[in-house]
Amino acid sequence: MSDQDRDNPRREFLRKSLTLIPVVTLAGTGLGSSVLQAAPESTPAPAVPKPAAAGAGEYQPSFFTAEEWAFINAAVAQLIPNDAQGPGALEAGVPEYIDRQMNTPYAAGALWYMQGPFNADAAPEMGWQSKLVPKDIYRLGIAATDQWVKGLSGKTFAEQDSATRDDLLKQLEAGKPQFDAVPAKIFFNLLLQNTKEGFFCDPIHGGNKGMVGWTMIGFPGARADFMDWVERNEQYPFPAVSIRGERA
């Protein structure tokens, strides 16, 4: 290091932080030292992901009603099932994630241009043209789906067996049932999008508990320092870390 560099505290910081960032910066968050001292190099990846930190059952929804909550839990379990590949949407806490999202500006449509006139029947390449916002779409979409399913079998969506639920979701995806209040496809696409968000987001948002989504595909989360890995045709060996400093 040249004299000039030594005189420069920020350059010093940058040099040091290069190799130490995941450790050093997490220390600043005041999280448990077990997380912090586990230098990535010394710990091999666990073969199996740890079980989810909390079951979906413990969370009390603040937006969804009991009926809606039953629907959400039943639907996301089909979209990302718990199977041979590993934990699914329920274990990842996706219902909690979606419920928490319902209290954000996003769910109220506040991130979108929502001045009329609206042309909800515009061609898909014109993008989102509906007046509905995520909160409305869930409320209307769940009610319409349950009503439709009851009309077919006398039971709600959540009361169906797994194969039937899959079949019903496929019909929603294809836009088969004609709902007055909300197009089935719009409802399905929103549900699927939010489900994947909840499976793969940083746990700070309430989903991806235990980082099960990241572990399934080999995404290392908030490590964000790959200087030594750029050129290597090798599997990246270190488990995911989250913004709060948890390790998968």
Add this chain to the structure above:
Amino acid sequence: MATVMKKVDAVIVGFGWTGAIMAKELTEAGLNVLALERGPMQDTYPDGNYPQVIDELTYSVRKKLFQDISKETVTIRHSVNDIALPNRQLGAFLPGNGVGGAGLHWSGVHFRVDPIELRMRSHYEERYGKSFIPKDMTIQDFGVSYEELEPFFDFAEKVFGTSGQAWTVKGQLVGQGKGGNPYAADRSNPFPLEAQKNTVSAQLFGKAATEVGYKPYNLPSANTSGPYTNPYGAQMGPCNFCGFCSGYVCYMYSKASPNVNILPALKPLPNFELRPNSHVLRVNLDSTKSKATGVTYIDGQGREIEQPADLVILGAFQLHNVRLMLLSGIGKPYDPISGEGVVGRNFAYQNMATIKAFFDKDTHTNNFIGAGGNGVAVDDFNADNFDHGPHGFVGGSPMWVNQAGSRPIAGTSNPPGTPAWGSAWKRATADYYTHQVSMDAHGAHQSYRGNYLDLDPVYRDAYGLPLLRMTFDWQENDIRMNRFMVEKMGKIAQAMGPKAIAVIGKQVGDHFNTASYQTTHLNGGAIMGTDPKTSALNRYLQSWDVHNVFVPGASAFPQGLGYNPTGLVAALTYWSAKAIREQYLKNPGPLVQA
């Protein structure tokens, strides 16, 4: 009644790349400079603070840093016969907002320009004859040459701290066998930093491209390959390929931005002021309409403020530069029927095609690794590096693997035919997320008589002013070129020997899709040129009609480039600033006689 502020020498609208460069140049010239930025103050701290910034949901998915389109968006229609609809959710493009503009969260692919693209019409006419250019294609020359711009490309690269490998420097071959681009124009200096390392996917692309006879090179990136101090004394640390680059603030001080590379030099100056949360509504003109008196803006408390100034710089990004000119009555609005008028003319975009190749588990592409400007490219089909004669289309396309880092919510792709959910989706996502290569043909896009910008008659922004309306669709030339590029790039993909391939290209009859991200490389609408009948600005980016208004940005491009625009945007801004400093300030008036 608007509050009237004390007059300044120069007011700059927008503090992104162009605004920051102009602010630096004009303060150096001794002017009192005020920059008005509609969005909030933003900087590496706190907006790029680790680990909070490593949050895909907040940034890529909810798009925290981009323009707040609940307040202002554009309307879009495919032809003059359609009714335009507002772009209600950010989709095809992601304009910036706040201090740094899109320059704070861009990717950093930092090119110059292929010299022929500055004289697009002349070049094609000379090589292929006038009739080769379709009748409704309105491409034209920039009115400035590569040789004239070379010193400004050179300086901009030094300011940005750009990593790359030169091919020739002052005519001397330096880049053979080292990742230089044999099609690149001559340079006066090497890149400030050597090229970055290559990801596995870029290595695979380079190897396959060589096998099929193309000439791969390292992408020039404004992501640092080592520590760097720029001519303004701003310091950068080496990029660590964190993979949270495009759409994110760089926590490592490694990606060039107005905030890291220019603002630190402006902050201490007594003759510079930056006012965030100041949304400019219009440029005010005097009674002759040939001189601007300043601007009117809304401050953070909602108050209307009038800011007098001798010189007005519009650095508000392509879309907003054009809209502000239309709202202020600077230049004659373009009419696509008569072909007359200039403001809104020659709107152009980017003609993209993408191929994804999927591999077995022994090929580890580790797609979470990446840097925004990094990769390996070929220029064999860019610009006019091949004979267009037999193919019957205008324009070229670089092709590349630019692994900027892909994240799990928005960045997973599976082989065609994979279901979108359920166990089969889970298995495929687990199998392929870290075993795939995505490559793009980043096609140039030409301008046409019918693709243009004007003010929307129906939809308004949060301040009650008309939104900008985009009338735009793909033309036959675009589809032909796109299909050609897919075929050529397909050869590279095949040569990699993948298990499966997915192609995202254009088909005859396809319309512009406003919902899927393409690029934020929007061009034209306030173009530069040599004739006031066909350009809004002269070759120094000065309005032909209002001589104390200068308009830097890709709005000045008469058509879109094969390369990413910012290198040329920055060079043109320095070029324009030099003309202001050395000619205009001495003798304010038109720099070119109409």
